[in-house]
Amino acid sequence: MRITDEFSNSQIARAMAQRITRASTKPAQFMEFCGSHTHALLRHGIRDLLPATITMRSGPGCPVCVTSAHDIDTAIELAKTPGVTVATYGDLVRVPGSHGSLEHARAAGADVRVVYSALDAVAMAARNPSRPLILIGIGFETTTPTVAASVIEAARRQIGNFHVLSLLKRTPPVMEALLSLGEVHIDGIICPGHVSVITGMKPYQMIPSRFRVGCAVSGFEPLDILRAVDLLVQQHECGIPAAENAYERAVTPEGNTAAQELMQRVFAPCTAEWRGIGFVEDSGLTFSPEFAAFDAAALYRVDVPSCAEPAGCRCGDVLRGSALPPDCTLFSTVCTPQNPVGPCMVSHEGACAAYFAYSVDT
Numbered sequence: 001m002r003i004t005d006e007f008s009n010s011q012i013a014r015a016m017a018q019r020i021t022r023a024s025t026k027p028a029q030f031m032e033f034c035g036s037h038t039h040a041l042l043r044h045g046i047r048d049l050l051p052a053t054i055t056m057r058s059g060p061g062c063p064v065c066v067t068s069a070h071d072i073d074t075a076i077e078l079a080k081t082p083g084v085t086v087a088t089y090g091d092l093v094r095v096p097g098s099h100g101s102l103e104h105a106r107a108a109g110a111d112v113r114v115v116y117s118a119l120d121a122v123a124m125a126a127r128n129p130s131r132p133l134i135l136i137g138i139g140f141e142t143t144t145p146t147v148a149a150s151v152i153e154a155a156r157r158q159i160g161n162f163h164v165l166s167l168l169k170r171t172p173p174v175m176e177a178l179l180s181l182g183e184v185h186i187d188g189i190i191c192p193g194h195v196s197v198i199t200g201m202k203p204y205q206m207i208p209s210r211f212r213v214g215c216a217v218s219g220f221e222p223l224d225i226l227r228a229v230d231l232l233v234q235q236h237e238c239g240i241p242a243a244e245n246a247y248e249r250a251v252t253p254e255g256n257t258a259a260q261e262l263m264q265r266v267f268a269p270c271t272a273e274w275r276g277i278g279f280v281e282d283s284g285l286t287f288s289p290e291f292a293a294f295d296a297a298a299l300y301r302v303d304v305p306s307c308a309e310p311a312g313c314r315c316g317d318v319l320r321g322s323a324l325p326p327d328c329t330l331f332s333t334v335c336t337p338q339n340p341v342g343p344c345m346v347s348h349e350g351a352c353a354a355y356f357a358y359s360v361d362t
Contacts, residue, residue: 023233034190037218038354039354060277064346074302083132090114119149125161126157141170193218196217227246270286276316312341
């Protein structure tokens with residue numbers, strides 16, 4: 001982008017913020033569901049442009065952060081299984097479990113590999129056919145099609161040593177669960193852009209109709225987010241919540257139907273545990289009967305006891321929107337990116353990591 005473009009966009013952003021300020025007469029609390037939106041809000045100083053009537057809260061839109069302590073412990077135990085290779089994405093390696101992390105397990109001799117895509121894990125398994133490889137599948141609808149494609153590819157190539165621990169999550173059910181809790185008053189939701197590219201707009205229709213809460217899908221540029229906030233303010237001011245699309249260049253009403261078909265072929269909805277929220281029906285993904293042979297959870301039944309959250313850690317509260325990262329007494333003192341106590345300080349989509357990176361106190 002040219003400097004003149006940046007200047008022009010800055011002017012447009014300020015004009016949009018002024019429009020929002022003029023229109024916003026009622027106190028409103030909006031939740032940006034996606035962790036990437038939290039980082040964008042802080043990195044670009046968007047919160048400082050918004051009027052005092054508007055409060056922003058982070059939500060459970062960080063796949064690594066919402067993975068339960070029990071599931072993290074399960075991944076670590078799988079890594080400790082003799083003769084097994086565990087493959088995962090970079091953020092997960094450093095997430096603390098009850099007793100250490102995958103990084104600690106690797107330092108103790110476990111074969112833990114970092115991959116950049118699910119297909120990288122398939123290729124790794126193909127190169128070592130005598131050694132079982134377990135991909136720790138983490139992500140929302142954005143990541144799930146790539147994991148599904150890797151399973152289909154492994155089946156096509158008859159790579160029998162490739163397996164997946166599915167910790168994949170679905171976003172609409174947890175939005176519904178969060179609103180049903182009623183712990184935090186929410187007047188509008190900024191829905192995740194990347195997820196919505198896959199799902200389309202249909203999953204959000206139930207939010208205004210059932211909960212009387214407006215929502216707007218947003219991209220990740222400052223103008224995208226301000227436009228979504230503008231739409232939410234208009235809905236809030238007139239008292240007519242709706243599901244609107246502020247990211248038309250990437251999100252269509254029907255979404256990516258090819259990706260949806262991949263997911264539906266390989267996976268089926270199941271109950272899943274979310275950190276800070278608990279068990280949510282139909283919010284996880286397990287294997288369909290056709291691909292059950294790839295299910296690492298069924299093949300390797302590790303015994304993991306119940307485990308509590310780290311003492312003093314408020315990641316769960318942050319993920320529900322009931323607390324901001326600086327509300328946690330561990331934030332930026334005991335808990336830092338170099339020495340994380342909870343996953344919200346580890347992941348590049350975590351709210352605590354965002355607040356730490358941009359030195360936000362309130």
